[in-house]
Amino acid sequence: MDHFHFSNGELHVEDVPVSKIAADVGTPVYIYSASTFRRHAQVFREGLSALPRVHLAYAIKANPNLAVLRVLADEGYGADVVSVGEMRRALAAGMKAEDIVFSGVGKTRAELVAALEAGIGQFNLELEEEGAVLAELAHARGLVAPATLRVNPDVDAGTHAKISTGRKENKFGVPIDQALGMFDRLAGLPGIDLKGVACHIGSQLGDLAPLEAAYKRVGELVAELRGAGHRISRVDLGGGLGVPYKPGDVMPAPAAYGEMVARVTSDWDVELMFEPGRVIAGNAGVLATEVVWVKPGVANPYVIVDAAMNDLARPALYDAYHDFVAVKPTGETMMANIAGPVCETGDTFAMNREIDVVQSGDLAVFRTAGAYGATMASTYNSRPLVPEVMVEGDRYAVVADRIAAETIIAAERVPEWLKK
Numbered sequence: 457m458d459h460f461h462f463s464n465g466e467l468h469v470e471d472v473p474v475s476k477i478a479a480d481v482g483t484p485v486y487i488y489s490a491s492t493f494r495r496h497a498q499v500f501r502e503g504l505s506a507l508p509r510v511h512l513a514y515a516i517k518a519n520p521n522l523a524v525l526r527v528l529a530d531e532g533y534g535a536d537v538v539s540v541g542e543m544r545r546a547l548a549a550g551m552k553a554e555d556i557v558f559s560g561v562g563k564t565r566a567e568l569v570a571a572l573e574a575g576i577g578q579f580n581l582e583l584e585e586e587g588a589v590l591a592e593l594a595h596a597r598g599l600v601a602p603a604t605l606r607v608n609p610d611v612d613a614g615t616h617a618k619i620s621t622g623r624k625e626n627k628f629g630v631p632i633d634q635a636l637g638m639f640d641r642l643a644g645l646p647g648i649d650l651k652g653v654a655c656h657i658g659s660q661l662g663d664l665a666p667l668e669a670a671y672k673r674v675g676e677l678v679a680e681l682r683g684a685g686h687r688i689s690r691v692d693l694g695g696g697l698g699v700p701y702k703p704g705d706v707m708p709a710p711a712a713y714g715e716m717v718a719r720v721t722s723d724w725d726v727e728l729m730f731e732p733g734r735v736i737a738g739n740a741g742v743l744a745t746e747v748v749w750v751k752p753g754v755a756n757p758y759v760i761v762d763a764a765m766n767d768l769a770r771p772a773l774y775d776a777y778h779d780f781v782a783v784k785p786t787g788e789t790m791m792a793n794i795a796g797p798v799c800e801t802g803d804t805f806a807m808n809r810e811i812d813v814v815q816s817g818d819l820a821v822f823r824t825a826g827a828y829g830a831t832m833a834s835t836y837n838s839r840p841l842v843p844e845v846m847v848e849g850d851r852y853a854v855v856a857d858r859i860a861a862e863t864i865i866a867a868e869r870v871p872e873w874l875k876k
């Protein structure tokens with residue numbers, strides 16, 4: 457069931473009208489459906505049910521709100537984190553340290569130590585030197601760091617260049633053809649338990665073929681490593697499944713993904729780790745906004761909304777499409793451009809789009825804003841940091857406050873010598 461639905465002519469999230477939340481909290485505001493998060497978490501897990509030993513680490517970067525993490529912890533998910541800040545969130549939400557994976561190409565020594573001391577379950581090494589340093593830091597503390605080596609399989613994921621991670625010119629992972637040598641050098645070090653390999657080739661993948669090609673290369677590497685005497689017990693297959701953004705978009709279902717993974721990994725005999733982000737969060741949230749003005753334009757009017765690129769950066773960064781839907785549609789449509797108030801031409805959500813007719817004061821939402829939405833927000837143009845609301849059934853709660861300009865200004869200082 458779609459938890460974002462029309463009832464009595466107006467958009468609801470679960471049992472709560474969007475207009476009620478807007479009246480209570482103001483706009484712009486992110487609104488999440490807890491039941492949708494749960495359903496996506498369950499559908500992803502069910503898609504992998506044919507696999508014997510599966511660990512699920514939700515990629516927190518997609519939506520790190522504590523309430524969201526609490527829901528996913530309830531669903532039995534651990535976390536894929538890329539900073540100590542994200543690790544702290546996962547722990548604060550009740551996820552177990554052993555269910556936390558630490559990915560990322562720039563983990564500092566201080567971050568490695570903090571994660572070692574917290575006792576996380578898996579470090580994904582992105583370069584050989586990181587492995588040597590981690591081993592040393594762990595050994596000095598009488599610890600052994602569980603790790604995998606992230607390999608770069610040099611596969612084109614067929615997604616936007618800015619979110620592609622698996623080509624050899626990208627900064628991520630080690631070249632797959634150098635992994636054996638690195639294993640030979642790292643696996644014997646005290647302080648590290650090198651359990652296997654990890655791979656993540658990019659985000660918003662609409663096709664399983666590049667994933668399958670990457671996983672097959674990883675399978676060959678596992679056989680090669682075992683042939684050289686290494687004990688391989690874990691493989692991390694990353695995240696990356698795409699979600700529909702436009703009406704009519706068709707994306708691979710978790711079940712089809714699971715079927716492909718089962719086929720490719722049937723003789724691997726390892727524990728498999730997955731790091732889904734967008735597929736869990738993307739369609740579990742919307743960004744609600746109010747139309748400020750409808751301004752005449754050259755070809756089409758500009759619908760100027762009170763949300764901007766600082767609240768939802770994806771259109772400005774990746775030319776991403778987010779469906780725009782009126783909260784109380786009249787049934788009529790119009791051609792329009794949609795833009796925010798920020799002083800950049802790039803603060804444009806859509807050009808020449810057929811949308812529901814809206815006027816000044818109307819409410820609308822950008823859909824599929826649950827992933828890489830609020831978490832990428834900023835206070836550019838001294839706009840308040842956008843708040844977040846979670847709905848479950850007929851209940852809702854503000855799960856992140858709007859951070860007002862006054863609060864942001866209060867954190868700044870004018871040095872003594874500039875004061876008169």
Ligand SMILES: Cc1ncc(COP(=O)(O)O)c(C=O)c1O
Pocket residue numbers: 515518536559560621656658659660694695696697731732733734735
């Ligand atoms: C290492 C790693 N794991 C998991 C993810 C989650 O990706 P997605 O949100 O596309 O599932 C990402 C982001 O692309 C990532 O960099």
Ligand SMILES: N[C@@H](CCCC[NH3+])C(=O)O
Pocket residue numbers: 517619659660770774827828
């Ligand atoms: N921020 C990107 C996804 C990045 C994935 C990070 N590994 C997006 O909005 O699509």
